[in-house]
Amino acid sequence: MRSIAKWLVLLVIAGLATACSAGGGATDGPVVVRLMTHDSFDVSAELIATFEAETGIQVEIFKAGDGGEMLNKAILAKDAPLADVLFGVDNTFLSRALDNDIFLPYQSPLLGDVSDALELDSQYRVSPVDFGDICLNYDVAWFEEEGVPPPDSLGDLVDPTYAGLTVIENAATSTPGLGFLLVTIEAFGEDGYLDYWQQLAANDVLVVDGWEQAYYSHFTAASDGDRPIVVSYATSPVAEVYFAEETPVTAPTAAVLTDGTCFRQIEFIGILKGTAVEEQARLLVDFLLDKAFQEDIPLKMFVFPANETAQLPEIFRMYGHAADAPAQMAPERIAANRETWIQDWTNIVLR
Amino acid sequence: MPIAFLEVDRIGKSYDATVYAVRDVDLSLERGEILCLLGPSGSGKTTLLRLIAGLEQPDRGTITFEGRDVTATPPHERGFGMMFQDFALFPHRNVGENVGFGLRMQGLAAGDIAGRVAEMLALVELDGLEAREISQLSGGEQQRVALARALAPGPRLLLLDEPLGALDRALRERLMLDLRTILKRVDMTAIYVTHDQTEAFAVGDRVAVMNAGEIVQIGTPQAIYERPATPFVARFLGFRNLISGMISDDGTVKTLIGYFLPEGPIPPVGEEVTLLIKPVMARVEVPPDLLPSDVNSINGVVDTVTFRGRFSQIWVLSRGERLLFDAPGDPRLHPGDEVRIPLLPDQLQIYESSLQ
């Protein structure tokens, strides 16, 4: 026992020592800018390499869960910020971020190329970087085979023809779910939306917790499920073509883009308060708003670039259209009512 | 002819296709008798016991108990008791609950169980220890609790599998006599498995010596000790002096160390045999005359002497053979002494050399 114990003690001490030294070492290398973002973030390696070569800055990317999770972590750790730049806080969470005062203002010269409609903070604490439309998607083949016309409006979903066909995400736990709830509030008003949901529940709508489950466990076009209608993004059909196992002639899924049925989700970047490298962080923000990165966005994250000078790839022009008249809601209004709406919605749909 | 109490008829068991654990064994047992199954490990004695218990199923053969065929009867319906080498006391129950276990299985009332448990503990001289935990008992106490537990339900037949095997030597010496006394006091019929011949001789009314799945000899301890049926039995009983030889023209056994004429019938001339010389050394002649040894005597040199109290053990070297003798008291011999040892015909025995 004694020598075994000795051995174990040495092992563990060695382990801890390594842990400490690995963590404690501050180096004199290039300036590091830490980018905190959500799980869906992606970028071409080459772009980052070019940026690093040109500026001498080293970019460290830290993925911190989904959008809400990421923001919450940023707020929790605001005394010792986890990063220098935050990428991906969206308009449904924007007010929470601004209320907690985690950003430093920065007006990038590149904002000139960004549509004014996307700029929601007049103090430039955050800058819009991309946007996507949350909307209904359906399985094209399923509706063709069944001889049923695909849904075209919110009203269709409560039609008995479409009973048991729709899967949506929990508004309390998922951004698409919340976006769709906001669409219904815009469409039916604060007095009417709960009636609509009551009918929807009666028409056997399925609510699941997250987009992954909705899409990959229940949506007929992507899983062994039995729901041909799902709440997803306007760009999902592009991804379906792009990531098809054999490239199809037409997209297997389609998005419903009729007026007022989509919710426009805008994602922002901002420099986190407490950063020691504000100067370099600004360079990174410029880079993220610049054309090269903006043109990389569509095929990496399947959302639309905020920079209007950015060219969309061919496949987007064919399959991925943004909604003409999406529902939009002021972040302040979302922040003020979010909990009440979600609570009321939960009571109607889930209990 | 009266029906035997227990009759084992041509029973056989093998664990795989080639090796027999028990090979067509016949055995019968009288009521009140204690039979010891004696043999080295792997001889099949434990398997035979477990076949009788019903813990193993025979491949063939029958077991009849009081005239009833019990070959297919499950162990818990045979009404036999058993003691295990590791005692197998239930650690989650105290002494009283262990002893009373079998009685509870019989559906006795709590009061009756308590009475019987007390009686049994008194029998094994552990009165009043009902509430003791098993882990608090010494090895000897555990052995006695195991015995009390096995006896409590009043089994018709008690099977004991090396019940002293887990104990140290001194404790064993004492307990083997206690065990026999207790078994006889309650007039128990028992089969007792052991690899220790002292134990077998001390406990058993009869002893069956087993080798390679077969019973090679069965009889009273005295009979077996007097005339071991095979060289194997002789060796197993601790006889060391086995010498190969041949029947010579005059009918004596010719060996490297001399000519011998044992009691009883002699095989034909030219037959190869194994000669057993029992170690009794009644007389030693010192100094020996220088004549060649007579028939039935050995010339040799004392190699070592070990004084054992009432007797001494003497190793004698004779033409390269080492022979062991027991001499009463102190024979006053020393290493290097030349000796001549006369032997009696009844301490010589011959086996055909084909016998193992």
Place this chain on the structure above:
Amino acid sequence: MVPPPVAESLTGRRNPARLILAGIVFLLPIIFFALFYIYPLGSILRLGLIPEGVLDTAALTQLFTDGYLLRVLWFTTWQAMVSTVLTLLLAFPGAYVLARYRFRGKTAVRTLATLPFVLPTVVVAAAFVALIGPSGVINTWLRDLFALEAAPIRLNQTVWIILAAHVFYNYSVVLRLLSAYWQNLPPSMTQAAQMLGASPRRVFFEVTLPLLRPAITSAATLVFIFCFTSFGVIVILGGPRFATLEVEIYRQALNLFSLPLAAALSLWQIIFTFILMWVYTRTQARVGQTVKAISRGAVERAVKKPREKIFVFGNVVLIVMLIGAPLYALVVRSFRGRSGFTTAYYQALFTNRDDSLFFIPPGEAILNSVLIALVAMALSVSLGLLAAQALTRWERETNGRKPIGTTLLARGLDALLMLPLATSAVTIGLGYLIAFGQSPFNWRASLLMLPIAHAVVAVPFVMRAVLPGFRGIQPALREAAAILGAGGWRVWWEVDWPLIRRPILVGAVYAFTISLGEFGTSIFLARPERPTMPLAIYRFLGQPGALNYGQALAMSVLLMLVCAVAFLAIEHFRFGNEGEF
């Protein structure tokens, strides 16, 4: 009572260096636990419950005043109880078969049973849907067979699928813990009962069951805690209608950003588990079961009688159906393209077609996962062993004689060391984020944080696996070994090691598996340049498209494969010279 020779040799000779070493041996697990569990947990709880230096009592009492939260608590408890009982019932015969019979393919069955443990819930959900979903294998088959209009089995978003998934996940916990212990039970116990006239049924209830109690309670406690803190299964298979405390903590902390309530619920969850563990350790210490190492040859027997054949075969079929079928559906699905069989998903794993910064070469992910798992395994086995050794010694020495405080301390420590299993991954993850982001412990970026976080969760497992064996070592055995001239570590090697070898192996396998499949803390701590396999799976599931889904399944199959190979290697490594003792 004789203290183990270690103590004698360490204290008896009064060698200060040895004394210090002994101190370190027993302090090390405590320091590790305090630093990597208590400290981060305390940081987050303080932030949640005492935000402005004042304790938020409203949040603390809300669980018992809010009707909804009370219902959550009730559901959490009863589903955990039912899941535990079901798992025990189903796995019990299987454990018997593994412990007492020798048959071909046994290792394969054992390995198969452990695979679910490593799979991320999303993947398990996909497997379940592929098997019993509305258009899954079974429903399609039943519909064809009986010419039905709609799918006859509709389990999605019911409590049944939650229970089924819990059994699926935890079956192997019971199977392994129970059969490892069962193998060390001398068969003479049950035979003695038989000879005393007990029918097989009574033998089972009067002897086998009570003797197995330490292992049963051990396994049951683990399964209960797993189900009590279940998250993925509830959210994904059960749907938003069901919530356990763990789910509620997650929602409160990350979706609703109500940190006080999340912290309060976390605290309650920890307290409940601690009480449960306290009660459990009390009963455990009372049993005081003594076991001896028994050679496999003496315990295992060949399957011979027809009845045995049916029994063994039946249980193997049960395991294969219960666990094999969903996994099989998963493998099949990973090769199924729009027009039949395809290896496209596997090929896609190896190509970075868009020059993504986050492309994860499968080989690298496998290597990272295995390395991290090995380090986590070594850490947790070392610490678990030290802690178990310290605990059993403590228990022995304080057994009813020393001041009651020490006994309480020993029991408390045992219960305490189980808590990481009961602590919400969200809570501990956030705790790490806060606690190790600033001095004095600015280790957030350290490569070792991930295996350390995994080890914190795995140590209780190793402890649970090893403790029953440790408690069973008779002091007399060690004494005997010492008298026979065995020195300190020889005693350990000759006496302790054979007895605890199998349990250690079980613990090691679980530590490895937990680390390999762990995702909750991975997301908080894994660095992009060191992606693990579960991280890769989630990356694929984040985007639409058949190829992404296919790659997630393909990666899951690889994860299963790596896991299976590792199990076989671990088992082979130590079972080479079986039959020795």
